[in-house]
Amino acid sequence: MQNEIAIELAGDGKQPVFLEIATSIIREIERGRLKPGDALPGTRALASSLKVHRNTVDAAFHELTMQGWLVAKPSRGTFVASDLPDVRSANRRTRSRSGEGRLRTGKAAPPLLHVSDGSPDPREMPRAALARAFRRALSTPAFLANGSYGDPRGAISLRTALADYLVQDRGLPVSPDEVLVTRGSQMGLFLAATAILEPGQTIAVEEPGYPLAWAAFRAARARVVGVPVDAQGIDVSKLAALAEREPTLKAIYVTPHHQYPTTVTLGAGRRLKLLDLARRYRLTIIEDDYDHEYRFEGRPILPLAARTDADGSTIYIGSLSKLLAPAVRVGYAVASPEILTRMVDRREAIDRQGDLPLEQALANLIEEGELRRHARKARRIYAARRDFLANEIHRGLGDDVVFNMPAGGLAIWLRLSAGLNAETWSSNAARAGLSIAPGLRFALDAANATQAFRIGYANLDESDLKRVIAILIRTRPRR
Amino acid sequence: MQNEIAIELAGDGKQPVFLEIATSIIREIERGRLKPGDALPGTRALASSLKVHRNTVDAAFHELTMQGWLVAKPSRGTFVASDLPDVRSANRRTRSRSGEGRLRTGKAAPPLLHVSDGSPDPREMPRAALARAFRRALSTPAFLANGSYGDPRGAISLRTALADYLVQDRGLPVSPDEVLVTRGSQMGLFLAATAILEPGQTIAVEEPGYPLAWAAFRAARARVVGVPVDAQGIDVSKLAALAEREPTLKAIYVTPHHQYPTTVTLGAGRRLKLLDLARRYRLTIIEDDYDHEYRFEGRPILPLAARTDADGSTIYIGSLSKLLAPAVRVGYAVASPEILTRMVDRREAIDRQGDLPLEQALANLIEEGELRRHARKARRIYAARRDFLANEIHRGLGDDVVFNMPAGGLAIWLRLSAGLNAETWSSNAARAGLSIAPGLRFALDAANATQAFRIGYANLDESDLKRVIAILIRTRPRR
Numbered sequence: 033m034q035n036e037i038a039i040e041l042a043g044d045g046k047q048p049v050f051l052e053i054a055t056s057i058i059r060e061i062e063r064g065r066l067k068p069g070d071a072l073p074g075t076r077a078l079a080s081s082l083k084v085h086r087n088t089v090d091a092a093f094h095e096l097t098m099q100g101w102l103v104a105k106p107s108r109g110t111f112v113a114s115d116l117p118d119v120r121s122a123n124r125r126t127r128s129r130s131g132e133g134r135l136r137t138g139k140a141a142p143p144l145l146h147v148s149d150g151s152p153d154p155r156e157m158p159r160a161a162l163a164r165a166f167r168r169a170l171s172t173p174a175f176l177a178n179g180s181y182g183d184p185r186g187a188i189s190l191r192t193a194l195a196d197y198l199v200q201d202r203g204l205p206v207s208p209d210e211v212l213v214t215r216g217s218q219m220g221l222f223l224a225a226t227a228i229l230e231p232g233q234t235i236a237v238e239e240p241g242y243p244l245a246w247a248a249f250r251a252a253r254a255r256v257v258g259v260p261v262d263a264q265g266i267d268v269s270k271l272a273a274l275a276e277r278e279p280t281l282k283a284i285y286v287t288p289h290h291q292y293p294t295t296v297t298l299g300a301g302r303r304l305k306l307l308d309l310a311r312r313y314r315l316t317i318i319e320d321d322y323d324h325e326y327r328f329e330g331r332p333i334l335p336l337a338a339r340t341d342a343d344g345s346t347i348y349i350g351s352l353s354k355l356l357a358p359a360v361r362v363g364y365a366v367a368s369p370e371i372l373t374r375m376v377d378r379r380e381a382i383d384r385q386g387d388l389p390l391e392q393a394l395a396n397l398i399e400e401g402e403l404r405r406h407a408r409k410a411r412r413i414y415a416a417r418r419d420f421l422a423n424e425i426h427r428g429l430g431d432d433v434v435f436n437m438p439a440g441g442l443a444i445w446l447r448l449s450a451g452l453n454a455e456t457w458s459s460n461a462a463r464a465g466l467s468i469a470p471g472l473r474f475a476l477d478a479a480n481a482t483q484a485f486r487i488g489y490a491n492l493d494e495s496d497l498k499r500v501i502a503i504l505i506r507t508r509p510r511r
Numbered sequence: 512m513q514n515e516i517a518i519e520l521a522g523d524g525k526q527p528v529f530l531e532i533a534t535s536i537i538r539e540i541e542r543g544r545l546k547p548g549d550a551l552p553g554t555r556a557l558a559s560s561l562k563v564h565r566n567t568v569d570a571a572f573h574e575l576t577m578q579g580w581l582v583a584k585p586s587r588g589t590f591v592a593s594d595l596p597d598v599r600s601a602n603r604r605t606r607s608r609s610g611e612g613r614l615r616t617g618k619a620a621p622p623l624l625h626v627s628d629g630s631p632d633p634r635e636m637p638r639a640a641l642a643r644a645f646r647r648a649l650s651t652p653a654f655l656a657n658g659s660y661g662d663p664r665g666a667i668s669l670r671t672a673l674a675d676y677l678v679q680d681r682g683l684p685v686s687p688d689e690v691l692v693t694r695g696s697q698m699g700l701f702l703a704a705t706a707i708l709e710p711g712q713t714i715a716v717e718e719p720g721y722p723l724a725w726a727a728f729r730a731a732r733a734r735v736v737g738v739p740v741d742a743q744g745i746d747v748s749k750l751a752a753l754a755e756r757e758p759t760l761k762a763i764y765v766t767p768h769h770q771y772p773t774t775v776t777l778g779a780g781r782r783l784k785l786l787d788l789a790r791r792y793r794l795t796i797i798e799d800d801y802d803h804e805y806r807f808e809g810r811p812i813l814p815l816a817a818r819t820d821a822d823g824s825t826i827y828i829g830s831l832s833k834l835l836a837p838a839v840r841v842g843y844a845v846a847s848p849e850i851l852t853r854m855v856d857r858r859e860a861i862d863r864q865g866d867l868p869l870e871q872a873l874a875n876l877i878e879e880g881e882l883r884r885h886a887r888k889a890r891r892i893y894a895a896r897r898d899f900l901a902n903e904i905h906r907g908l909g910d911d912v913v914f915n916m917p918a919g920g921l922a923i924w925l926r927l928s929a930g931l932n933a934e935t936w937s938s939n940a941a942r943a944g945l946s947i948a949p950g951l952r953f954a955l956d957a958a959n960a961t962q963a964f965r966i967g968y969a970n971l972d973e974s975d976l977k978r979v980i981a982i983l984i985r986t987r988p989r990r
Contacts, residue, residue: 049878050671087678091671091687151660159649167642176634181837192529192570199564208570215694218863231710231732247860253710358660359867381726382861384697388838390866399528 049084053092058101061112068114072102075110145499147468148488149293150323150442154357156410161402162356165393175388182388184380185372186213186364189395194364197398202324203338204348206366212375213386217322217351217363219379221245221285224347224365225252227374228283228316235283235318236274238266240474240482242292245285245320255280258476263436265291265298268305275313283316288336289324290441293474293486297439303336310345316371317346323354325407326490327440328415337366347371352394354442355407362386362394414442414490417497421489424501432508442490448483451511458485460507466500528563532571537580540591547593551581554589624978626947627967628772629802629922633836635889640881641835644872654867661867663859664851665692665843668874673843676877681803682817683827685845691854692865695840696801696830698858700724700764703826703844704731706853707762707795714762714797715753717745719953719961721771724764724799734759737955742915744770744777747784754792762795767815768803769920772953772965776918782815789824795850796825802833804886805969806919807894816845826850831873833921834886841865841873893921893969896976900968903980911987921969927962930990937964939986945979 060066072078075093079086093110096102103113169175174187185191191208198204198211214220221244229235231253237246239258246256257278259271266286275281286306288298298306310317319336327333337348351363365375397403421444422437433446448454454470461468471482489497539545551557554572558565572589575581582592648654653666664670670687677683677690693699700723708714710732716725718737725735736757738750745765754760765785767777777785789796798815806812816827830842844854876882900923901916912925927933933949940947950961968976 050668085675085678087671087674087686091667094687095667155655163642163646163649166645170638170642175836175838181630188570188574189529192566195566196564199566207566209573215862219861222861226730244860244863251705251857251860357654359654359864361862361864361866378730380697381723381730382698382701383694383840384723385838385840387840387866387869390869 050088050091050095053078053082053084053089054095057092057096061101066112068112070112072110072112145466145496145503147466147485147500148358148491149469149486150354150488151358151491152354152356152410152442153413153491154359156406156413157356157360158397158402158406161397161400162360162393165396166389168396169389169392172392174392182385184376184383184385185211186386187388187391187395190362190391190398193395193398197403198350198366201404202321202332203334204366205338210366210369210372212365212367212372212379213391214363214365214379215383215386216353216361217320217349218244218248219383220349220351220363220365221248221318221320222251223375223378224318224349224367224371225249225254225283226378227367227371228347229254232280233282234278234280235285236271236281236315237285237476238287238291239476239480240293240471241285241476242287242320243474246476249285254283256476257281258480259284260480261291261294261296263296264302265296266302266306268302268309271306272309275309275315281313281315283318284310285318285320286336287320287322289321289333290326290438292320292322293443293471293484294445295438295441295443296436297333303339307336307339307345315345318349319346320349322349322351323441324350325355326411326414326442328411328418329439332440352403355403355410360390362390410490417489417492417494418444420494421487421497421501424497428501428505429508443486443488446485446487448485449511452483453509454481454483454485456509457504457507460509461503464503464507466503466507468500468504529567529570529574532557532561532563532568533574536571536575540580545591547591549591551589551591624945624975624982626945626964626979627837627970628948628965629833629920629967630837630970631833631835631889631921632892632970633838635885635892636835636839637876637881637885640876640879641839641872644875645868647875648868648871651871653871661864663855663862663864664690665865666867666870666874669841669870669877672874672877676882677829677845680883681800681811682813683845684817689845689848689851691844691846691851691858692870693842693844693858694862694865695832696799696828696842697723697727698862699828699830699842699844700727700797700799701730702854702857703797703828703846703850704728704733704762705857706846706850707826708733711759712761713757713759714764715750715760715794716764716955717766717770718955718959719772719950720764720955721766721799722953725955728764733762735955736760737959738763739959740770740773740775742775743781744775745781745785747781747788750785751788754788754794760792760794762797763789764797764799765815766799766801768800768812769805769917771799771801772922772950772963773924774917774920774922775915776812782818786815786818786824794824797828798825799828801828801830802920803829804834805890805893805921807890807897808918811919831882834882834889839869841869889969896968896971896973897923899973900966900971900976900980903976907980907984908987922965922967925964925966927964928990931962932988933960933962933964935988936983936986939988940982943982943986945982945986947979947983 075086075089079089093102097104101113102110104110188208190213191211194211195206195208198206225248229252232255234255234257235249236257236259238261240261249256259274260267265288317336321335324332335348337346348366353361367375425433432449432452435444435446438444455472458468458470468485471484472478475481554565554568558568572581576583580592581589583589667687669692670690673690674685674687677685704727708731711734713734713736714728715736715738717740719740728735738753739746744767796815800814803811814827816825827845832839846854904912911928911931914923914925917923934951937947937949947964950963951957954960
């Protein structure tokens with residue numbers, strides 16, 4: 033039996049039609065007119081009654097299915113989920129973050145509380161300034177005159193602004209010609225790997241580490257081998273042993289400032305040893321300094337790339353996405369002219385060039401000091417959230433976990449006490465509406481998985497952080 | 512001897528500092544205070560006197576060198592060029608296009624007239640609407656709530672809008688789940704090749720053809736083999752012979768709507784034969800429909816992908832960059848679920864996801880009908896430019912060239928009469944301030960180079976088109 037559902041399309045043009053439909057359906061569920069297990073009308077019939085394209089209804093159903101409101105049963109139809117997410121008033125102001133799968137309407141409550149791996153809070157970024165700069169960029173002669181394609185290295189204005197920024201803030205002696213603007217650090221990692229590795233050659237990575245970096249290196253057909261991380265960062269003596277026995281080892285990927293996922297800072301002695309090792313075995317270091325600005329104790333540590341001699345053995349990767357928002361995708365790479373040329377050639381082949389208006393707008397934000405001002409503000413907000421979260425963990429989970437207060441970065445690495453299993457805990461939490469990734473997610477070899485959680489706190493406000501810990505307490509597995 | 516130059520930095524914040532410096536230097540040249548051959552101060556000294564970073568001066572010099580105002584002589588310094596570009600009044604309103612190497616200030620005249628390969632005119636795009644939509648996108652819950660990363664396939668709103676558009680305007684029976692939003696068609700081509708070709712396998716391409724597509728396929732480690740194009744498009748019988756003798760042939764890349772660079776439309780008979788051939792030899796067709804909207808005679812021809820059976824043998828690639836501006840980088844790919852999944856995985860590894868605000872903004876332009884309105888307007892403007900250019904060519908170069916009036920697309924393919932060499936002509940033209948690519952640029956094998964020019968007319972207004980032909984007449988080589 034199908035239900036009659038009353039879908040009203042406000043049609044105020046403020047949101048896409050498929051979202052209006054999705055919002056209406058949620059409202060019907062919240063009012064109780066659609067009940068768990070109820071069948072929805074077919075997409076064809078609904079599209080015809082609403083006078084919209086069937087794709088639009090498909091998109092609405094897809095959105096709601098992803099969020100857990102609906103369930104699609106092959107060759108039977110679409111139904112209201114029987115284990116509905118937390119049904120709330122549609123009028124409640126939705127301030128809480130949830131990330132993926134969140135309904136994009138502002139009218140419905142999030143079904144899930146999503147713990148990121150260390151994302152910034154898009155609500156805090158200088159949105160008005162970016163929108164203004166973007167509008168201006170669309171009216172500059174640079175854009176209007178550009179009837180042809182531009183420089184695959186990125187807009188000269190942005191490369192200049194970034195070079196100035198890197199000289200002043202990070203001690204990197206770079207000129208605009210040594211900077212390649214990428215779409216985000218992800219593209220920088222892929223381009224770096226294709227520039228320095230032949231298919232089948234080996235790159236060493238930190239374990240636990242960053243799975244999307246491994247994916248980038250594998251896409252470049254490299255072999256990825258893990259080297260353990262301890263409280264001082266990557267174990268350089270184990271790396272030395274690997275270099276000695278593995279002739280195809282050509283590169284090493286590190287996150288020395290705030291190791292991903294453990295947040296530890298690579299110690300000074302290890303840094304020197306790593307640079308020395310790289311020289312000795314002619315390894316290229318790919319240094320991923322993804323959240324440099326977020327240093328809460330003392331000043332940021334200078335990158336390895338700032339200490340590298342002119343032998344060009346380091347490719348330095350950075351990102352503005354961690355400063356602004358994950359969905360604003362601009363990163364950069366700094367490398368020797370020889371390596372950079374190869375990266376630029378490959379970039380042109382896979383992506384031609386970046387968005388000129390966005391690049392110009394970001395150059396503007398840097399030149400006007402807006403980015404530095406924002407970094408200062410964000411540091412203050414995120415430090416307070418870190419402290420709040422640490423306190424909540426101490427109070428609520430003191431016996432179950434251990435962690436070191438991170439000196440920087442946007443996450444806390446929570447190791448579980450003996451007998452607690454992170455995957456079990458994560459599954460329990462998911463059933464209670466909390467999405468949090470267990471340590472297994474960061475393991476190159478599942479056998480090495482750490483019993484831990486990485487809790488990104490920057491995009492969660494205090495009430496959300498409270499909820500995260502409350503759900504973790506409630507869903508803790510028995511030892 | 513170095514000159515004293517008076518550089519005034521207006522400092523109104525309307526343009527980057529390096530461009531203010533560049534503009535000042537041009538003004539000094541135009542006033543005659545800097546003469547051809549004069550040495551400029553060192554960048555270090557100039558930076559110190561202007562109290563800016565040396566990188567900023569470097570960027571200004573670099574910009575002016577690229578434009579031909581300055582010449583850098585290794586270990587001697589930087590000099591005013593002795594063969595200066597056309598020096599004009601700095602007050603002249605710069606309406607003319609020049610593309611690459613154009614100074615981005617609005618104050619100086621373009622040193623070069625640049626003929627594109629078929630770019631649209633960014634002055635005509637709906638800039639205010641895009642800026643508004645971008646600003647709105649930064650304030651939607653979709654963006655604010657997205658503390659995590661998004662879907663590597665692109666924003667659901669844009670995939671839905673594109674699917675609707677492709678169903679209605681191009682007869683492609685697609686749902687949002689079959690659409691992958693890419694950065695531009697370039698990324699679509701690379702991802703397509705990695706999804707269907709193992710390293711060393713062969714893809715057939717049109718010759719003459721599109722070199723950046725070949726670069727994308729080679730970046731995917733494919734072998735690229737040319738098949739000749741004639742007045743009906745790609746020669747399918749030669750393709751059949753290749754398929755018969757080459758067991759590693761797995762794919763064929765075509766631009767059937769307006770062949771690049773010759774602009775011919777693939778004939779109906781050939782289309783059927785091509786589809787049949789692809790089925791018979793299990794070849795995947797990569798169909799690049801890069802400027803579908805620009806059809807001036809009759810209605811656009813339906814894509815091959817609209818006729819393909821559900822056997823999933825076509826990957827359809829499109830772009831919004833040709834509708835808006837080359838520097839606004841959004842394209843899309845449509846493929847079977849199996850191929851699309853591989854493309855999405857690879858996309859995540861090399862680029863994670865697109866810019867959510869830009870994607871949302873473009874979805875908005877499509878939903879509001881702005882993109883269709885713009886396409887109609889652009890078609891009218893560009894058709895008039897095509898007719899104007901054709902007339903100019905007839906009047907000024909009638910004996911030297913032949914061409915077929917293109918039924919669509921944004922370029923005229925000008926074949927030279929016997930005895931005229933396109934490379935010589937192109938070099939002569941460059942010395943007279945006109946940048947135009949000879950047929951050699953589009954040849955896979957230099958031995959097959961056509962004596963021809965591709966003249967993109969859409970981003971040139973009538974006075975510029977007149978200048979292009981006037982310079983070509985003036986610089987025509989002797990037969």
